[in-house]
Amino acid sequence: MRSRRGPRPLGHALGSLADELAPRTVLADVQRAWPEVVGQEIACQARPTAERSGTLTVSCAAAVWAQELDLMAPTILESLNRVLPSAGLTRLRCVATGL
Numbered sequence: 001m002r003s004r005r006g007p008r009p010l011g012h013a014l015g016s017l018a019d020e021l022a023p024r025t026v027l028a029d030v031q032r033a034w035p036e037v038v039g040q041e042i043a044c045q046a047r048p049t050a051e052r053s054g055t056l057t058v059s060c061a062a063a064v065w066a067q068e069l070d071l072m073a074p075t076i077l078e079s080l081n082r083v084l085p086s087a088g089l090t091r092l093r094c095v096a097t098g099l
Contacts, residue, residue: 026087027051030080037079042069046094054090056080059097066094 027048035043045065050057056077060066069076073092080089 025051026084026089027056029084030056030087030089033080033083037083038076045099047099049097051087051089054088055093056089056091057093057095059099060094061096061099063096066096069094 027050030048030051034048038046042065045062046058046060046069048056049059058066058069060069069092073094077089077092081087
């Protein structure tokens, strides 16, 4: 008689499914990597919303966050390009949208 296995966490299965269904675009890749690259605090205040010709647009909760990310742009771009070498990001455009 075979023993019955206990329930397994659903999170792992959903994570794999989400990876399979995710769009294969630079923006989607950046959005997935964003919290890891910038940290949870910044990720709660700013999120990537568009990418065009190497320019990543980031919508920020307030003007002060947009200004702060503008100052951090070289470091953020370097980190994103290290994690996503095929992204080829050259510019960060930060806008205050109030999320």
